[in-house]
Amino acid sequence: MAPDDVVEVADLRVTRGGAEVLHGIDLTVGAGELVGIVGPSGGGKSTLMRAIVGVQANVRGEITVLGQPAGSPSVRGRVGYVTQAPSIYDDLTARQNLEFFGAVLGVGPDEVQSALATVDLAEAGDQVVGSMSGGQQSRVSLATALLGSPDLLVLDEPTVGLDPVLRRSLWGTFRALAAAGAAVLVSTHVMDEAERCDRIALLRAGRVLATGTPAGLRERTSADTVEQAFLALIDEVAA
Amino acid sequence: MTPRITLAVTRRVLQQLRRDPRTVALMLFVPCLILLLLWWVFSELPGRDMVDSFGPALIAFMPFTVMFIVTSITMLRERTAGTLERMLAMPTGRADILIGYALALVAVCLVQATLVIGLGVGFLGMDVGGPLWALLLVALADSFLGTALGLAVSAFARTEFQAVQFMPALVLPQLLLCGLFIPRDTMPDLARAVSEVLPLTYAIDAMKGVQAGVDGQVATGTWTDLLVVVAIAVVVLGLGTFTLRRQTD
Ligand SMILES: Nc1ncnc2c1ncn2[C@@H]1O[C@H](COP(=O)(O)OP(=O)(O)OP(=O)(O)O)[C@@H](O)[C@H]1O
Ligand SMILES: [Mg+2]
Numbered sequence: 001m002a003p004d005d006v007v008e009v010a011d012l013r014v015t016r017g018g019a020e021v022l023h024g025i026d027l028t029v030g031a032g033e034l035v036g037i038v039g040p041s042g043g044g045k046s047t048l049m050r051a052i053v054g055v056q057a058n059v060r061g062e063i064t065v066l067g068q069p070a071g072s073p074s075v076r077g078r079v080g081y082v083t084q085a086p087s088i089y090d091d092l093t094a095r096q097n098l099e100f101f102g103a104v105l106g107v108g109p110d111e112v113q114s115a116l117a118t119v120d121l122a123e124a125g126d127q128v129v130g131s132m133s134g135g136q137q138s139r140v141s142l143a144t145a146l147l148g149s150p151d152l153l154v155l156d157e158p159t160v161g162l163d164p165v166l167r168r169s170l171w172g173t174f175r176a177l178a179a180a181g182a183a184v185l186v187s188t189h190v191m192d193e194a195e196r197c198d199r200i201a202l203l204r205a206g207r208v209l210a211t212g213t214p215a216g217l218r219e220r221t222s223a224d225t226v227e228q229a230f231l232a233l234i235d236e237v238a239a
Numbered sequence: 240m241t242p243r244i245t246l247a248v249t250r251r252v253l254q255q256l257r258r259d260p261r262t263v264a265l266m267l268f269v270p271c272l273i274l275l276l277l278w279w280v281f282s283e284l285p286g287r288d289m290v291d292s293f294g295p296a297l298i299a300f301m302p303f304t305v306m307f308i309v310t311s312i313t314m315l316r317e318r319t320a321g322t323l324e325r326m327l328a329m330p331t332g333r334a335d336i337l338i339g340y341a342l343a344l345v346a347v348c349l350v351q352a353t354l355v356i357g358l359g360v361g362f363l364g365m366d367v368g369g370p371l372w373a374l375l376l377v378a379l380a381d382s383f384l385g386t387a388l389g390l391a392v393s394a395f396a397r398t399e400f401q402a403v404q405f406m407p408a409l410v411l412p413q414l415l416l417c418g419l420f421i422p423r424d425t426m427p428d429l430a431r432a433v434s435e436v437l438p439l440t441y442a443i444d445a446m447k448g449v450q451a452g453v454d455g456q457v458a459t460g461t462w463t464d465l466l467v468v469v470a471i472a473v474v475v476l477g478l479g480t481f482t483l484r485r486q487t488d
Binding site for chain 2: 077096
């Protein structure tokens with residue numbers, strides 16, 4: 001493990017519903033690094049993220065987060081996690097949601113306000129979440145994960161269903177968080193988003209097909225875009 | 240357990256309730272309406288005062304049932320919405336969640352029980368020999384029991400429909416067996432044996448014990464009954480801890 005690796009996953013196998021869905025994953029995420037997980041639906045992206053956060057049962061292999069086994073009490077307050085479906089109270093306002101999770105983490109109202117601003121919800125802070133649009137709800141969920149300046153952010157498709165302007169601004173935020181020293185792990189279906197990562201892992205059917213920088217992956221497959229590289233790699237395996 | 244987090248849970252649950260005034264109104268006033276109805280339907284009938292016979296049982300039963308339903312459904316929502324997982328992925332302890340919930344709901348019960356006791360004793364002339372604070376104390380213990388059971392049940396229910404169905408399944412048999420409708424020593428042996436391990440039996444005995452007290456003292460055995468209720472609630476709550484899993488499939 002390199003000294004500044006925040007996440008190290010080695011030979012991770014996960015069984016869900018009686019079947020093995022991750023078949024030996026190796027992955028690292030360093031401090032200050034923005035790593036993307038891309039891959040087809042059902043490939044195991046969410047499962048991998050759940051395992052790293054420490055909420056997934058039936059996990060074998062090594063997962064070290066901030067020097068501790070995943071999910072250890074000492075790392076729980078230092079990891080921000082956004083689930084694929086927004087996990088917030090829909091009968092409370094955005095601010096009340098953030099104030100609650102902020103109180104759990106021991107952060108004050110200033111940080112609540114700045115997290116709301118980061119996801120462009122400063123104005124809608126007092127709207128009840130249940131009356132918000134889907135994209136607004138997922139932004140509240142994302143804001144919750146930003147509280148307490150976590151050392152590791154695990155974001156499961158945080159930009160799904162959002163407009164291009166907001167997506168660009170959020171990726172700017174992810175980049176800024178990484179630049180400030182956090183390790184950021186983001187899953188996405190959108191390949192041109194993946195271009196913005198430092199490193200990409202292609203996850204398909206529970207296996208890492210390839211990892212590398214976007215440029216490296218394009219070069220290896222003589223493709224123009226990450227999407228083409230991804231398709232070429234899948235064809236390569238099928239052949 | 241961290242007091243800051245426990246109280247955050249309490250405050251958040253109360254905020255959620257405040258967003259839902261209809262539920263709060265139902266929680267607070269339905270017990271009063273039922274007591275009033277009980278008084279009214281028997282008001283033409285000569286003989287024993289039904290408010291005296293059934294009032295204390297009602298005061299024990301309503302907080303228990305209402306808190307059971309509220310807890311089982313709100314906890315189930317936490318599970319399905321993923322907020323439970325989010326809390327547990329943060330520095331929240333299981334005890335923070337359990338005690339935070341219990342504090343919020345017991346606070347609601349305090350208001351609920353005060354209203355129904357005030358109505359029964361103040362307006363409907365319910366005879367209570369023991370002190371009124373003892374009635375309140377028993378009602379609080381009963382709401383705590385309801386919270387504990389509701390929490391345990393939420394782990395076994397997959398949908399809100401199922402959670403609601405647990406209410407008649409767990410509560411009505413206890414109501415039949417608790418000795419309210421037929422004295423327990425006239426029941427078949429097996430039924431009586433079962434009634435002896437059911438918490439509602441002790442809850443209602445404790446209420447009756449307060450009623451049967453004299454000179455501001457409760458009847459003998461009342462505190463034991465109350466203690467049994469609290470002990471069962473603590474055990475159930477302890478078991479409920481195991482249903483809050485940090486890791487799920
Ligand atoms: N609760 C569950 N019980 C059993 N199997 C599950 C469960 N959740 C997911 N799976 C299975 O695990 C595998 C990986 O699922 P996962 O959710 O990790 O995929 P994903 O890459 O996140 O997909 P998507 O892009 O659609 O979100 C799939 O085959 C899925 O059917
Ligand atoms: Mg997923």
